[in-house]
Amino acid sequence: MFEHENDTIAAICTGAGGAVGIIRISGPRALSTVRAVWRGRRMPGPEYPRVMLYGHIVSGAGAGEPSLAVFMPGPHSFTGEDVAEIHCHGGSFAARRALRLVLQAGARLAQNGEFTRRAFLNGKLDLTQAEGVLDLINAGSERAGLLAERRLNGAVGSLVREIRAEIVHLLSECESRLDFSEEDLDWMPPDVLCETIGALRKQAADLALTARTGALIRDGVSLVIAGPPNAGKSSLLNRMLGYDRAIVTPVPGTTRDTLEESVSIGGIAFRVTDTAGLRDAEQADPVEAMGMERSQQSLGAADIVLWLLDASAPAESFPAQFEAMKRAETAVRGKFIPCWNKMDGAAMDPDELDRAYPDEKTDTDHTAAKQPVFEHISARTGDGIEHLFRRLEETAWDGLPPAAQSGDAVVSERHAVLLEQAAKHLDAACECVRAESWELAGSSLRTAAELTGCITGETATPDVLDEIFSRFCIGK
Numbered sequence: 001m002f003e004h005e006n007d008t009i010a011a012i013c014t015g016a017g018g019a020v021g022i023i024r025i026s027g028p029r030a031l032s033t034v035r036a037v038w039r040g041r042r043m044p045g046p047e048y049p050r051v052m053l054y055g056h057i058v059s060g061a062g063a064g065e066p067s068l069a070v071f072m073p074g075p076h077s078f079t080g081e082d083v084a085e086i087h088c089h090g091g092s093f094a095a096r097r098a099l100r101l102v103l104q105a106g107a108r109l110a111q112n113g114e115f116t117r118r119a120f121l122n123g124k125l126d127l128t129q130a131e132g133v134l135d136l137i138n139a140g141s142e143r144a145g146l147l148a149e150r151r152l153n154g155a156v157g158s159l160v161r162e163i164r165a166e167i168v169h170l171l172s173e174c175e176s177r178l179d180f181s182e183e184d185l186d187w188m189p190p191d192v193l194c195e196t197i198g199a200l201r202k203q204a205a206d207l208a209l210t211a212r213t214g215a216l217i218r219d220g221v222s223l224v225i226a227g228p229p230n231a232g233k234s235s236l237l238n239r240m241l242g243y244d245r246a247i248v249t250p251v252p253g254t255t256r257d258t259l260e261e262s263v264s265i266g267g268i269a270f271r272v273t274d275t276a277g278l279r280d281a282e283q284a285d286p287v288e289a290m291g292m293e294r295s296q297q298s299l300g301a302a303d304i305v306l307w308l309l310d311a312s313a314p315a316e317s318f319p320a321q322f323e324a325m326k327r328a329e330t331a332v333r334g335k336f337i338p339c340w341n342k343m344d345g346a347a348m349d350p351d352e353l354d355r356a357y358p359d360e361k362t363d364t365d366h367t368a369a370k371q372p373v374f375e376h377i378s379a380r381t382g383d384g385i386e387h388l389f390r391r392l393e394e395t396a397w398d399g400l401p402p403a404a405q406s407g408d409a410v411v412s413e414r415h416a417v418l419l420e421q422a423a424k425h426l427d428a429a430c431e432c433v434r435a436e437s438w439e440l441a442g443s444s445l446r447t448a449a450e451l452t453g454c455i456t457g458e459t460a461t462p463d464v465l466d467e468i469f470s471r472f473c474i475g476k
């Protein structure tokens with residue numbers, strides 16, 4: 001792939017349909033190619049850099065299609081090479097015909113992402129910015145678009161370059177100890193060196209965490225509302241949505257099938273699933289039993305399970321309610337939030353209800369098993385819902401540091417993996433510095449520098465580039 005990086009490439013860079021079709025040509029023969037297929041009173045060339053000229057495409061038969069052409073001489077162009085563009089009518093025919101003429105004039109059809117790859121190779125963008133281009137194209141929401149834009153503007157790249165520069169500096173510190181004798185240089189004491197490496201390690205690890213911010217904003221969170229029949233699960237879904245989406249009746253077993261809707265809480269998209277109430281299969285008819293089966297599956301797949309208990313039920317029902325809750329919790333792989341509903345009809349106050357939960361101290365080791373922290377709401381009156389929303393938001397962020405939540409610089413999965421590996425090598429370097437094994441410390445630091453360089457592209461191998469740019473479309 002990409003063997004001829006000095007030839008002239010062309011592609012339609014606008015999507016199908018639309019009012020205008022743009023053919024982009026990049027490479028040393030961009031100007032002669034556009035001049036071969038296009039005529040105007042003023043011809044594209046260095047006299048008119050970045051000026052849109054009016055003319056028509058030369059197609060042999062007739063006057064040719066009216067169109068605009070522009071020439072952007074390198075290095076001040078997107079790819080850093082000479083670039084020419086022809087803007088013709090949209091639709092599928094005009095642009096395809098113009099492209100055919102351009103290819104006949106000697107340009108080669110560009111491969112996926114080849115324009116952006118050239119921009120990267122010519123130093124117009126670093127790799128994080130090139131990936132930002134792709135993320136911006138794929139962004140499905142305003143917030144995802146904003147994150148991509150920040151990456152495109154170099155927010156991630158500049159942070160990573162700072163970390164890398166510091167690693168390289170430390171590397172020279174270690175290596176100089178191999179080359180010079182103790183009297184020659186004024187060295188950092190090993191503990192100071194270790195502290196500096198530790199700080200860098202933390203910076204790299206914290207930056208890696210921001211990948212979770214990206215995933216959260218891109219994919220949202222799946223929240224499953226579960227619990228016994230009649231606990232008010234469907235009522236809560238309706239309350240969260242602000243309209244009556246699910247059927248609510250006093251009959252236990254009303255909801256038969258899972259039901260999914262989207263709710264935004266604190267800027268995070270929650271995909272909320274209402275489920276059929278869970279109870280002994282013998283009590284349920286065959287349809288309800290199938291619904292319960294689906295509820296069970298949802299429990300296992302959820303990021304967060306909100307388990308409702310009925311606070312208005314007689315206290316004698318609580319042990320059975322707690323047992324059902326504990327049983328369900330074993331099937332949950334995500335986070336689990338227990339929640340008393342129907343507080344408006346409860347005979348006890350919140351503290352009394354929580355104390356009804358059996359103390360889980362084990363006799364043998366006396367370590368307290370984690371007591372559940374209950375929410376207290378009324379789906380009917382709306383009491384406690386704001387508090388529950390804050391808890392959901394916090395649970396979704398799950399201890400991510402505020403800097404990661406700010407979204408200023410959010411790394412991709414690829415960056416996170418490299419940063420985590422770099423952090424491990426920095427740890428190893430620290431150990432070696434402590435043992436004053438300078439050669440090994442140097443080798444770990446060198447690996448960490450390579451890994452961080454792979455993020456911005458300085459040390460990325462051609463197959464890494466192939467993998468990244470193949471995800472782009474043709475024309476980008």
Ligand SMILES: Nc1nc2c(ncn2[C@@H]2O[C@H](COP(=O)(O)OP(=O)(O)OP(=O)(O)O)[C@@H](O)[C@H]2O)c(=O)[nH]1
Pocket residue numbers: 228229230231232233234235236247248249250251252253254255256275276277278312341342343344345377378379380381
């Ligand atoms: N007093 C009171 N009643 C509630 C509250 N939430 C729900 N209910 C009532 O409880 C009954 C059951 O509500 P649903 O929302 O259908 O309960 P569910 O958990 O979805 O029940 P299934 O679908 O059968 O599993 C209805 O009569 C609701 O009006 C609440 O906060 N307070």
Ligand SMILES: [Mg+2]
Pocket residue numbers: 233234235246247254255274275276277
């Ligand atoms: Mg229901």
